[in-house]
Each structure stands twice: as C-alpha cells, then as structure tokens.
Amino acid sequence: MQSQTQKNRMLGALYGQMLGDALGMPSELWPRERVKKHFGWIDRFLDGPAENNAACYFTAAQFTDDTSMALALADALVEANGAVVPELIARNVIRWVDSFDAFNKNILGPSSKLALAEQKKGVAIDTLENNGVTNGAAMRVSPLGCVLPSAPLEQFCQQVWLASSPTHKSDIAVAGAVVIAWAVSKAIEGASWSEIRLALPDVARYAQTRRSTTFSASLAARIELAFDVIHKSTGTEEASERVYQLVGAGVSTIESVPAALAMVELAGTCPNQCAILCANLGGDTDTIGAMATAICGALQGIEAFKADYLDELKRVNPTDMAGYADAFIRFRQQWQEVV
Helix, strand or coil: CHHHHHHHHHHHHHHHHHHHHHHHHHHCCECHHHHHHHHCCCCCCCCCCCCCCCCCCCCCCCCCHHHHHHHHHHHHHHHCCCCCCHHHHHHHHHHHHHHHCHHHCCCCCHHHHHHHHHHHCCCCHHHCCCCCCECHHHHCCHHHHHHCCCCCHHHHHHHHHHHHCCCCCCHHHHHHHHHHHHHHHHHHCCCCHHHHHHHHHHHHHHHHHCCCCCCCCCHHHHHHHHHHHHHCCCHHHHHHHHHHHHHCCCCEHHHHHHHHHHHHHHCCCCHHHHHHHHHCCCECHHHHHHHHHHHHHHHHCHHHCCHHHHHHHHHHCCCCHHHHHHHHHHHHHHHHHHC
16 A cells, blocks of 8 residues: 555656646746736646747647656666666766757756766766756756655765766755755655645755855745745735745746745645646746646645646656656665665
C-alpha cells in the first residue's frame, strides 16, 4: 500500500510538472497585463501565440524545455540506477537541445545556453563556473525529489548540486532547486503542506549558505515574503497581483521559486487550480507552473488531476510516466538503505 501511495504521488509530481508547464506555455515571458489582454483567462490548453517568440514553437498541451529537461534528468537517473551523474544529465539535455534546435530559438535561458555551448565544445563540467542565477536547475529537478529521501539534508543538497552542475552551480540557483526538490520529496514521504511550508525557509537558508558564490538576496527571506503576501491578500486576483509585483515572476531563481511556492499556497495545493493560477500570473508562467504544480501533484497524488487535463496531456505527450515512477520507487529505497 505504501509503495502504491508513493507511486501515485510520484505520478502526481511528474504530471504536475507537465501540466503546469503545458498550461503556462502560451503566456510564458509576457507581462501580466499582456496576458490578461490577450487571453482573458487561461484555464485550458492553448497553442503558443505566433507573436510570443518563446511559445510560438509549441501547440496546445505540449510541454516545453522545462519538462523536456526534467525528463532528461529522469532518463539519466534511470540509466545510472538512481545515481546522480552530471555528465549523463548534460548529455541528455544536449540531445534534446540539438533535436529541438533550441540554440537557435528563444527557448534556453542564458545560463543553460552558455554552459551547454561550452560542453558541446568538449569543456568538462568540473571546469565550468556556471554561476548563473536563473531557474534552469529548479525547473527540471522534480524527478530527483521523487528519488531522494528528504534527510539527511546535507546529502540531499549535495546530490541536487550535482544534478544542477551541468548548467548551474551558484548558491542561489542550487538553493532554489533544493527547495523545489525537497518539497516534492517530503510530499512523497507523506508530509502535509503545512509541515513542508514551515520548514522551507530554513531549508533554503541552509542550502544557500553551504557555498556562497553570489551576492543574491536571501531565498529564505523571499519565501517568507511570498507566503506573507498570500496570507495578507484577499482573493486570488489580489494575491496574484501582489506576488507578481512584490515577489516577482521573472526567470531568476530569487523570484520564480518563491512565486511558485506562493502559488502552491494560493491554490490550496490543488494541482488543477495551481496550474491555472500560474498560467495567468504573467512572467515565467510555464516554469513557475511546472515547479508549483509538481509540488501540488506530489501532495495530492495523480487522482486529484482533472481527467480531461490528463487525457490531453497523455495524448499529446505519450511518455511512460508509470515506468519512471516504478523505477523511482526502487531508487528511493536504495537511497534509504544508504542512509
């Protein structure tokens, strides 16, 4: 029964990543006012508008680079029998980048683009600085949250650092990835959102101060601000507006990760509502949606998803998520035996 519950939560995390990404794709990287003016309200899958130079390559219910890179990480974990091998992750990501011609499209973030270009030239990951502060590590990390036990935290942070290192090694980028992965992991273990929410600032603080590489603002403080904004707002519109204006919804980790956590709180951990709220937020909607809805899916399990959302996602993106979940259950048990 426990393994079945874990599998349902892992499927929730994986499909949550996909749902938040695909629903948020059409509005990605547009200002909040433009999203409102163009779409009115997004609550269904839509084609990427021709005038959106990031979303124009995708059709309704297609996921973007966020989930493609999450699956690249998942495939690397499967190949390495649950071990985190940066070179395998990088190889898989580069394969997707080349297949999608992503270097010549407005798809990759600046940190990932620079790091992957160097690796294509043969530069080793260990020699790259990769000190960018964008959210490329956090957006793909949910599969690792399915695999790793949440404790001990030092081991958790080190494994997330390894998974992030092909594109991001900065303190803030890795800390953001730790926060998302840890929330997913705790949810897989059956923790409540209230328990996870209370612990996240301390987790962020620990992760960010392990290796100081930037002068970034405190992720812990920004997470606390994000939750405070939600709690002091009346209604979803006011809360979303204040998250956008005060917390930020950009591609930087210090904005998008706290914004994603705020959306989990605002949606009451419902994956369907969370994906919708993120799609209408403005800014980096697909990435915020992927991170936030992965957490909601891990909390609520796959049964909480609307059937029509799941059916369309499976039709458009025929990926064996159940196969990943089965493997991840085995890997998590292996990691638990190590600790």
